[in-house]
Amino acid sequence: MKTLKVGIIGFGTVGTGVYKVLQSFPEIKIQKIAVKNINKKRNIENFNYELLTDNPYEIVNNPDIDVVIEVAGGTDPAFDILTTAIKNKKHIVTANKELLAKKGSELFQCAKENNVIILYEAAVAGGIPIIMPIKTILCANKIHKIAAILNGTTNYILTKMAEKELSYETALKQAQELGYAETDPTGDVEGFDATYKLAVLSTISFGKKIDINKIYREGITKIKANDIKSAKELGYTIKLIALGQVLENGEIDVRVHPMLVAKKHLLAKVKNATNSIMLSGYPVGDLVFTGAGAGSEPTASSVVGDLLVLASDLEVTNNPIPLAICRHDEYAEQINIGDTYNEYYIAITAGNHPGVIGLIGTICGQNNINISTIMQKGINEDNTAEIVVITEKSKESDVQNALKDMLKSESIKNIDNLLRVMN
Ligand SMILES: NC(=O)c1ccc[n+]([C@@H]2O[C@H](COP(=O)([O-])OP(=O)(O)OC[C@H]3O[C@@H](n4cnc5c(N)ncnc54)[C@H](OP(=O)(O)O)[C@@H]3O)[C@@H](O)[C@H]2O)c1
Structure with a gap:
């Protein structure tokens, strides 16, 4: 059997999950892993520290590597590292939603010019398969609406505020103690993380580029215990909702903000750190995808899934499948929040x-x-x-x-x- 040689950039929550899952796939060989701090102890039994480098360019410039898995995060230096990898004809698997939301257009253009593909199932909702279904089996559809819970941290906080009648501050502190929220929770609680994921999801769902700067965003920091209580009395629960919809005139309404969701609505039943995505399209109707939106192993499921799709395709045809080639040349006409x-x-x-x-x-x-x-x-x-x-x-x-x-x-x-x- 042919082997696929990979380099991994990032060896934190997702990277270590990917490493562990790949131990069951002998056809995938890890050549090198790039980290920031090469002296850090890695919590993996019998780990071969010689695999590590603190220079990611050692991976992207290595002619013996076919695929680069980028699970480090951020845009700088990730953008330059991946652009170099692509120019060196390496396929990319990434979980980096921020990079795709901010620089996806340039990356996909570069990938197109170099005839390589970028797969990114893990970038939206961690372990939930959503990118691949939209790009493959749902391609007969015109998707006109996305309503989703895309951030586990905020959903956990809002769930605890509702169930235990906690203030926002206490629920956040508990989430931090349990490892659901980072010490600086801004990216999650102010809605940035959900906005990145929504930008990626809307682009592939609606077939147009989405300008992240035009996505209206509000986080959950202003939600008070009183709001949760009033919502409950009125038959609602409060959720941070990522919403994307195509209007009758073709304009696109994309936004992330908290909403009162009627208790009978499926999204109201999504609790704790779980994510859920409702898609509405023709001819399929309404679909719901629910599961773990983050975490080492669920996210590794998506990263390794992408890798195996790539591996099988390269082996069979020796040509990449055109799944991730971006064909969206035009920007969407996005409306302002005032017009919604x-x-x-x-x-x-x-x-x-x-x-x-x-x-x-x-x-x-x-x-x-x-x-x-x-x-x-x-x-x-x-x-x-x-x-x-x-x-x-x-x-x-x-x-x-x-x-x-x-x-x-x-x-x-x-x-x-x-x-x-x-x-
Ligand atoms: N965590 C999740 O559940 C989840 C789910 C879906 C998507 N994602 C995405 O996956 C990516 C990684 O997330 P994570 O939670 O695994 O992050 P993390 O735990 O903070 O790990 C980041 C890793 O990247 C390494 N790193 C940072 N800068 C680097 C550089 N310049 N060169 C080489 N290595 C570098 C770090 O090295 P050291 O170990 O030496 O510090 C660390 O191993 C992010 O884009 C995130 O948005 C995460």
Whole structure:
């Protein structure tokens, strides 16, 4: 049997998982592994430290390596390292969503020019197979909607806030203690990680390049225990949702933000660090893919899966399959958040005055917003009242104008939160 010779760049959570899984595949030979700190002790039995290098260019310039597995992360130096590998005619398997979201266009162009392929199943939702299904068996479809939970850390925090009635800060601390959140959790809690994954997923689903800078993004740091409680009373749970949809006029609405999700919705049932992706397309209808969105072994499943696809294809035809050649030359027409239509949850602190509910109703009406539920949640010690409003589908810019109008009135003390709703 022919062997496929690989070099691995990165030997952390994913890299060590890939190494372990590859021990069962003698047809794949690991030639070299690049790390940052060559003196670090690696927690692997009988590990041959001679495999390690701290110079990734030793891998990408090695004529004896067919495929480079990049599981180091970041854009710098990953972009230069992979570009060098591609120019040296090496196929790439990567889990690096940030690099693909920010520099995918250039990388795929370079891969096209050099007749090599880039596979990246692990970059979106770790162990869940989603890239390959979209590119292969779903290719008869026009996908028009993605609604997904793509970040396990934030889903874990929101689950604990709902189930144990914890504050955001306490839930985050627990997530950090259990290793679900990093010491600096910004990438997860501010929605960057989900945005990178959504950019990759939307590009292949909708067949157009997605500009990451035009994806509206909001994280979960502003979600308060009160919002979770009000959502629960109204029959919802709060989730960080990655949403991509093709509008009737062909424009594309792509965004990541928290949403109140109706309890009956499948995404509301996705708990803890689990990820889930709902795809809607024609002719297939609705599909749901759920599972481990991260972790050493689940992610290694995707990386090694890509590698085996590549290995089998190279062996059979000696030519790469055209799966990962990027054919999306045009950018999508992406719309601004102000032009999107949603149902909304608005949490308001108002003076405990007669007519304040009527005032909120009038301001909403003046801004083309129909209210579907309005609820006063008791009176605070300072004689203010907490009011929660759920609207019918309205335009975001109208809602933002209504909030500004409300704040002009002395009766409205604060807009505590504005969240979008998914039924
Ligand atoms: N963790 C997951 O569950 C998961 C899931 C899906 C996708 N991903 C993606 O997979 C990639 C790796 O994630 P991870 O969690 O495995 O990261 P990690 O645990 O932090 O490991 C990163 C590895 O890269 C090495 N490294 C960093 N800079 C390097 C450089 N300049 N040259 C060579 N090696 C370098 C580090 O070396 P040292 O060991 O010497 O520090 C370390 O071994 C990221 O793109 C991430 O987004 C991760």
